[in-house]
Amino acid sequence: MTPTQTSKIRNVRFLMNINDYEDLPTILSIEDLMKFLGIGKNSAYNLVRSGQIKSIRIGRQIRITRESVIAFVQH
Numbered sequence: 001m002t003p004t005q006t007s008k009i010r011n012v013r014f015l016m017n018i019n020d021y022e023d024l025p026t027i028l029s030i031e032d033l034m035k036f037l038g039i040g041k042n043s044a045y046n047l048v049r050s051g052q053i054k055s056i057r058i059g060r061q062i063r064i065t066r067e068s069v070i071a072f073v074q075h
Helices: 003-014 018-022 030-037 041-050 066-074
Strands: 056-058 061-065
Touching: 030 041, 030 061, 030 066, 061 066
Parallel strands: none
Antiparallel strands: 056 061
């Protein structure tokens, strides 16, 4: 992930408040993560691949818990 991509993601963190977390499903897909953070597919996969957002793999699908997203945003 380039420094520009990282800074864009960090800027998104400041736009969120605690009420936004209530709208999150318990388990998110990559597409859900993209919509919530306002990022593209490559950035979402990079966050998961790098371990910045914890995820689990079920078959070929990647699933992310709401708690992992909240932990990332509040970091």
